[in-house]
Amino acid sequence: MPHAPLTPLLLLLLLGCGEPRARGGGAAAGRPALTTLVLSDGELPSPFVCDGEGCAERALGGFVCDDQTPTAETVVVSGHSLPPMYLGGDAETLAAAIACVNPALVVLDTCYGFSTPLLQALASAGVRARVVGARRQVPGEGLRYGPAFFEAKDAEARAAAVRWGVERTESWVINAEELAVARQEVEAMSPEALTERLQRVHPNLVNVPLGDSGTTALVLVSPERFRRPSSPRRIEATPAGQP
Secondary structure, three states: OOOOOOOHHHHHHHOOOOOOOOOOOOOOOOOOEEEEEEEEOOOOOOOOOOOOOOEEEEEOOOOOOOOOOOEEEEEEEEOOEEOOEEOOEEHHHHHHHHHHHOOOEEEEEOOOOOEHHHHHHHHHOOOOOEEEEOOOOOOOOOOEEOHHHHHOOOHHHHHHOEEEOOEEOEEEEOOHHHHHHHHHHHHOOOHHHHHHOEEEOOOEEEEEEOOOOOOEEEEEEOHHHHOOOOOOOOOOOOOOOOO
């Protein structure tokens, strides 16, 4: 019995010539590619030095995502940040720029970078990369990058080579469900529990674990959440004849 002729779509699928799947940011085929893209605030010189043609630096302000914007295996976020603002813009602006280049690894080389306003914005933008960053103020010379960051191929191994001084940084693959659980945990905390986990004041950043990953993120909490309910004032009766 003769076989029906293959349709063009079925033939493409059988030959493995279908449209390529993006890692998470939806990068378009045919765009130029970089190994590393440094996103900076355009004001402070980035301590991360780009070497070779595979690395470029772009200021977040005025960043345009189009068919000429290169994809990048790694994005390094470098510049001044203080949640909920990152590189002089909001978390959504930075997340959109990162999603545009579709990285496998994001390095938050910025103060208090490993914080949920940005992590949530990345998740909402469709980024599914591994993210590495610090929950503390980053020194002027930036994070430290060991040889494996430049030599290893695996994103997890490269992330492990990034350090805050001699201390390890947080490393985590974006997971929207773990972010939701962390947010619920913070919402249920008492003022005392929030104070115990406080990492920084003004803005108030609280340490909260992300699932069972062994990773801790900073959650931005409003000042009102730290106010303890006042006790009713007890009024004593004054004996007659006394002021």
